[in-house]
Amino acid sequence: MCIGKKYRLVLRGLLMLVFAWSITPLSANAQDSAKVVQFSGYVVTPDSLVGIPFVNIRVEGKNRGSYSNADGYFSFAAAAGDTVMFSCFGFEDDRYIIPSALNSNKYSIVKLMTEDYAYLDSVIIYPWPTREMFRAAFLDLELAESDVDRFLRNMEREYLQEMAEALPMDAQENADRYLRAEAQKYYWAGQAPPQNIFNVFAWAQFIEAWKRGDFKRRR
Template sequence: MSKLEDKPINQYADEKQRTFIFFHWLIGTFSNWLIPFFLLIGSFAFAQDKDLIQFSGIVVEADSLIPVPFTRIIIKNSNRGTFADFYGYFSFVAKKKDTILFSATGYRKARYVIPDSLSGSKYSLIQVLSFDTILIKETVIYPWPSVEEFKKVFLTNAIPDDDLERAKKNLAQEEMKEKFETIAMDGSMNYKAHMQQQYSRLYWAGQYPPNNLLNPFAWAQFIKAWRDGKLKVQTPNEKKTKEQEDK
């Protein structure tokens, strides 16, 4: 009876021993692989940290060396980078052998490759940008909020006169006459008119001034105009027609 009872205990002890041996083998096997693995990762991370540098500098114009504000600075083939401040200064973390791209509106793009022979963890640069001519598409801003409003205003509003039409209206004879009648003369014109009257008074001083009522040539011209019908009262349309014929 004791032998039968000892058999399950021995089997239990054997299973426990086998489990212990398996775990001991598993730990030894993984330790042989894990230690080199972690050492490799650590050396790789150390090598990466060794390649990192603090990249700083100033972006200036090629002609005047004036800082170029808000220049876009990025690392090629990546989304990492920064913008220069108002004074053209920039600073960010980069790696050796990285290609840095510089771009700003109105300037040609430039690039710079960080050397791989740097011994320190900091590197400074003065980047020069040259001017470039950029043609921007024309943008027309209208006061109307939509195309429909523009069509409505365009079809209903009166088209203003152009320069030629305004010049024609300003030189119209009827309007010129009205302006001459209503616009007062300035100081120089009044002075000339007064001096002309004085000159005429001095010219005919001591004698009678001429009177066309006693002039036979004036009477001949009057009779001829009367016969030709030039003395009749003309309407404005007839006056315009007559003026056009005279031209």
């Protein structure tokens, strides 16, 4: 009885070893049977299809991957059925599953990645470290002359008169002045021109100006 029982235990152990040995090659063959493909493509933006550089590309669960170049192109060896993860700063993380049934050892895609916006709170930077320094700088502030103030200053009558007196005459003005002087000479040709000191109307205008105080204002 004891021998038969031991025999059955030994036989059962041998059967379990044979079963385990038969399963191990099958699982290994199943893992080795995954088709290796050259996975390549471009990572671009969805709106303008511009290549996204330096995108981190890795196979999920495996120590395998790559990254896109400056034009968004990538290429590395992967297995059919792998899940490929795409991540890049400024874009939402995404994944892509390589089809299991492929007729070629090369597979290419164009991967679109959506932009991920990060909104930060506004920060106002002042050149003054304390409120007291800001108050002192504000009180001592001298505003620059605006365009309106400059326009009003340039259009003042006294300023325009000074500019007109300092501005030299051009050729046309010199010719006009010369012709007027010559015409005045021909007008009084053959006789002495009148002197304003003997002009009664000029004296009347002088007296009226004196009464108005025009000469005091000029002073």
